[in-house]
Amino acid sequence: MDSFEALLATLLGVVPGALYTWELEKQAGAWGVNLSDRVLRFLGVSVLFHLALAPLTWWLAQQGRHGPLRPDTSPWLLWPVIAIYALVPAALGHAVGVAARRRRPWTRWLTGPAPAPRAWDQVFSHQGSMWLRIRLKDPGGGDNGWFAGAFAPARRGPHSYASGFPHDQDIYLAETVEVDPASGRIRLVDGRPKFRGVGVLMRWEEIAYAEVMSVEGE
Structure with missing residues (x-):
């Protein structure tokens, strides 16, 4: 040969x-x-x-x-x-x-039964939309340390995005909504979230924890 x-x-x-x-x-x-x-x-x-x-x-x-x-x-x-x-x-x-x-x-x-190496990748690797309610480590950010928004395609501008393994974890929410500064609950107007008209980009190091909800949530 x-x-x-x-x-x-x-x-x-x-x-x-x-x-x-x-x-x-x-x-x-x-x-x-x-x-x-x-x-x-x-x-x-x-x-x-x-x-x-x-x-x-x-x-x-x-x-x-x-x-x-x-x-x-x-x-x-x-x-x-x-x-x-x-x-x-x-x-x-x-x-x-x-x-x-x-x-x-x-x-x-x-x-394999769990191909994603991190829970972060497991949550953000699917195609569905979801609500995120985020508690920041710094209470001076957002509304008394709270942020909430939709991880979903944007009506205008870049869509929501989360980095994947092996890169550092960061996330961009294309749409954010108003929250109650005391409880962090999403504010509703006529039963619907009130959008702020801005997106937000943050690193996981800035986040204490994040609650993940379906689009049928609050």
């Missing part, structure tokens, strides 16, 4: 898992603790992928020896075969990542 064949074999061995992991983390979050964990993940996926495609791999090898993929012919048939090794794992990783973000139960067979 020459150096080119060795390189091709190596790429075919690791690329499927790497593409799967790349697409999965684009959708569900880069939750590999470190580089070694990520390498083990895509190597494991590559093994499973090659087990599933072992008949195709054997056929490809035979075609390279005795069929239309011989070195002295134009390997046009190689293109769709290589596309299978590249596109199928990428599409699978994308599908699993989207399903994991949407909390589909079957994804636990592939991501």
